[in-house]
Amino acid sequence: MKILIVDDEEMIRSVLREYVEFEGNEAYEAADGMEAVRLCRENDYDLILMDVMMPHLDGFSAVKEIKKSKDIPVIMLSARGEEYDKLFAFEIGVDDYVTKPFSPKEVMARIQAVTKRSKSKPVGNEIIKFEGLEIDMAGRNVYVDGVKAELTPKEYELLFYLVRNKGIALTREKLLYDVWGFDFYGDDRTVDTHIKMLRGNLKDYRKFIVTLRGLGYKFEE
Amino acid sequence: MKILIVDDEEMIRSVLREYVEFEGNEAYEAADGMEAVRLCRENDYDLILMDVMMPHLDGFSAVKEIKKSKDIPVIMLSARGEEYDKLFAFEIGVDDYVTKPFSPKEVMARIQAVTKRSKSKPVGNEIIKFEGLEIDMAGRNVYVDGVKAELTPKEYELLFYLVRNKGIALTREKLLYDVWGFDFYGDDRTVDTHIKMLRGNLKDYRKFIVTLRGLGYKFEE
């Protein structure tokens, strides 16, 4: 098993590495969220141990970014008393979390549990329907009145994001950050163009994508 | 929640029943499509777990028949490798499907997902009410006696700000600074005009926006 350890403290990384390797795994290290994201783009890991508080890019944002392209189990490491939203953690797909200071043994036990669990993780085939618009996020399929709509990758991402946040007003900035990624530094109007394309592909159901003048867009049933 | 389990194998039915009841739901059983259709005519269920392959009347045909009169969420149970037309499943209104052999846990997760989805239609967004005035900040919606009020961006911003600070006296200067932005160097009376427009759009509920002579405005319940 290839395990990526992400923490800004060299000491913690080396302690974890020792135990991870002792159990017969390969350990890799990253000193902050940014580096973790970069490494995950280029390599495949079986599990990530991710600290919450780090310079440059915090653990949550990093996980969010990584989970966009790869579904890797994640265990968060947080300092005792560090307040964070567990529900939020669950939403972005964190599998478990450990509070510092932790015993390495405890971490190893969590690793065992998570990897065993994720192996039997079911694949979702959830189908969401809005009138004649059918959306299968897991299967990356969208049907317009029963006919498969051929969307580009960005269009799928954008639509899925809008649907996941249906009824909520989303600014262009938020869309760019969450759909395009924190590292996208481009024009706001990029969103407009993709919305245009998406609307074109949704035919009659373009009505679900509502423009909020002066703000952005939202998906509304 | 009343859940109807439809499968010709007694074993599968009882396993599912156990889990369904464990989660605090009422379980009902049918051994084939025909029986399921009959039961649905006479009773109301909140969800149906329907096997595809069954004697007398298969799952698809049964669902098609049931959906004619009642819109009940359906999760299909299909054997691995059983080939069937997913598009057809979409069309007749199947909400999700699970492949056998499945872990009961998996099925329960799907049930949760499907029911949560159909329940959370009112998006769970916080809607603040003042008599017949409903305000949904996340969704950028304002309803006056149930009718959507079409506000301009500034009007939304202004109203939301007033409501967030309800009961608090706000000077024109503070409103300009917080709603318009620190970099706005314009006339005080701009606020007046927007208040006017806002009041016009709130109809009877204009009364909530109180003028404080010599000071500014406040929102008061």
Add this chain to the structure above:
DNA sequence: TAAATAGGTGAAAGATGGGTGAAAATTCTT
């Protein structure tokens, strides 16, 4: 009561924002 002050109002000029199409840049295929 008259004058002074503050807020309400309507109209009109000016600014802004978003849809759109096309072209440029990038990425993916062959």
Add this chain to the structure above:
DNA sequence: AAGAATTTTCACCCATCTTTCACCTATTTA
């Protein structure tokens, strides 16, 4: 390497929104 597909930028245009301002009415004060 060339070609195709996709993403991104950008400028134009029009509808909408914002802001100002002059005038009016209401309230307060002298």
